[in-house]
Amino acid sequence: MTAPDSHSQDGLEAQFAQWRQYAHRRPELRQSDTEELEDHLRGSVDELIGIGLRADEAFLVAVKRMGGLDDLSREFAREHSERLWKQLVLTGETDGPAADTRKRRDLLATVICVAGAAMSVKLPELFGMGIEEDAAFYGRNLGLFALPWLAAFLAWRRKAVPALAGVLLALFAAGAVAANVYPLADDSQSAVLTGIHLPIALWFAVGLAYVSDDLRSSRRRMDFIRFTGEWFVYLSLIACGGGVLMGIVFGTFEAIGITPDTFIAQWLLPCGGVGAVVVAGWLVEAKQSVVENMAPVLARLFTPLFTAVLLAFLVAFALTRGGIDVEREALILFDLLLVVVLGLLLYSISARDPLAPPGLFDKLQLALVVSALIIDVLVMLEITGRITEYGTTPNKAAALGENIILLANLTWSAWLVLGFVRRRAPFAALERWQTGYLPVYAVWAWIVALVFPPLFGYL
Incomplete structure (x- = not known):
């Protein structure tokens, strides 16, 4: 039996993501309950896909296998009657001696x-x-x-x-x-x-x-x-x-x-x-x-503000036709700006319903990412020009590498957001791209910390 195609897999991950978001909002369920239920659900779905069911069919059958309806699953079915999971079961264990013991152990470890x-x-x-x-x-x-x-x-x-x-x-x-x-x-x-x-x-x-x-x-x-x-x-x-x-x-x-x-x-x-x-x-x-409460709220608050600032900067840059200062403080500032933009994108993704249709905020995010992408290209051109003319330094080399890494992320992110806004790509693809890219940042940070000092003679 062949594996499900990428579109089916995206749809399946989107269903899991919405299920997970709903479960996290339920005070009756702790994180451990949700994770355990999802692990069981995923295992059952994989088995059913392996015997020939489509991804959406496997998800529905797996949900039904989890047991009968209870009050929580009935509420979920009422809120999402158009979804596949009309018979979802969420039977987390209530707080008791075991939970109290775990809390005390966590506190002691802390x-x-x-x-x-x-x-x-x-x-x-x-x-x-x-x-x-x-x-x-x-x-x-x-x-x-x-x-x-x-x-x-x-x-x-x-x-x-x-x-x-x-x-x-x-x-x-x-x-x-x-x-x-x-x-x-x-x-x-x-x-x-x-x-x-x-x-x-x-x-x-x-x-x-x-x-x-x-x-x-x-x-x-x-x-x-x-x-x-x-x-x-x-x-x-x-x-x-x-x-x-x-x-x-x-x-x-x-x-x-x-x-x-x-x-x-x-x-x-x-x-x-x-x-x-x-x-x-x-x-x-x-x-x-x-979890997910504070950071996404701040992301939604500051996304319009940072979009306005970046667009204003690009307009000012075009009108003044001046260069960009690529000294150390300026490099740190621009890298920090790009990291903030990436953070706004990440935390908006973390709290978004992946099955919700694209809206105004998604278009605003696209404008934010494209603006940051243009600024990244401008900074890279300045750094490359300075390196060509005056030679490289640890600061310029690190900044150039970081901008290349951010350029790759922002370019593909802009493409995925554009596809989502145009309803040609699922939102789950953007989430998978961002989580899959995390090791790239880790590797680069270790390279700069461990390799750059001896490479540049500890300058």
């Missing part, structure tokens, strides 16, 4: 990892390195103080196999080499590039821990994208609360004649900062029933 991160950031002081005196060292190693502990928490929660745990240890060890073994001057371009790219590379190592329960799954990669957005939101909120806490500590103790500057600078800020990285991850895991 406390251990937070304590580990706090000890990591204080450990260099045993070797005579102070936070204020050796700020460059702490800046390069900031990700190594916190992210290994977040990865450890996620790997423990996913029951990662020993082989994967070994890979994670090797990746963080490679990061430690890039940050501490290479002879990088504090003001060198290589030091700046390492400081920017190493945390990104380490974050993808965290992503590997996150998807360790299903390494090849496109949906798990999209879940990690959602996790990243919600983690950033939670971390920002914790940072705001931490700022208020430090202000209160300073004000109250100063009122009684005690100046807590040393405590805040040496203990509260560094230990609380690295601990917050782990706590934010735990909060996202603990609140998975509301």
Whole structure:
């Protein structure tokens, strides 16, 4: 029996995606319930396709095999009576002693990892390195103080196999080499590039821990994208609360004649900062029933604004006919702009109903992606011209590589969004493209952090 064609597979993935979105919105179901049900459903669908059923037929039969109707499936059938899954069953287990035990274990693991991160950031002081005196060292190693502990928490929660745990240890060890073994001057371009790219590379190592329960799954990669957005939101909120806490500590103790500057600078800020990285991850895991809420809302809010800014920039560029400054600060700014555009696209994708027809917001996203694509081409032309005329530097080489990677992503993304807007391509194809492209960013970040410094003589 031949495998289903790409169109049938896209339709099947779209049905799974809508099923998953509905399940995530149900307070009766926890993330583990949804994942277990989907695994059973996918396995049954694959078996039925293997014996000759079409993808849509296999999906309907698999849903029926899951059992009889209950109140939740009846509600789903009423809301989606035109869909195939009129007899969907969602019978998640209720909270009980087992769930309470798991929550306590998660909390204990979080406390251990937070304590580990706090000890990591204080450990260099045993070797005579102070936070204020050796700020460059702490800046390069900031990700190594916190992210290994977040990865450890996620790997423990996913029951990662020993082989994967070994890979994670090797990746963080490679990061430690890039940050501490290479002879990088504090003001060198290589030091700046390492400081920017190493945390990104380490974050993808965290992503590997996150998807360790299903390494090849496109949906798990999209879940990690959602996790990243919600983690950033939670971390920002914790940072705001931490700022208020430090202000209160300073004000109250100063009122009684005690100046807590040393405590805040040496203990509260560094230990609380690295601990917050782990706590934010735990909060996202603990609140998975509301995942997708914040980041997609912000994406929908800022997509029109960034589209207007990019279009205004292109108009101004055409009117002034001036060149683009490709010095280090400008390169970082333009790369950051393109990353923000990509983030807006990703988080809009993560919360969208894949079966919904294209609308005004999709056309707005197309304008955003095309505008970013044009800016990317302009920046690449400037960088290429400067390299041809003056030679290459670590900054220009890194920026050129990043723009090439983003150019490939944005070009195909624009094509897929255009096809969707014109109703000639399914939305699921865009989601699969973005999740499949994630390893490219990870590989490039590691190349810049590990290969560029010796390649350019640690300049």
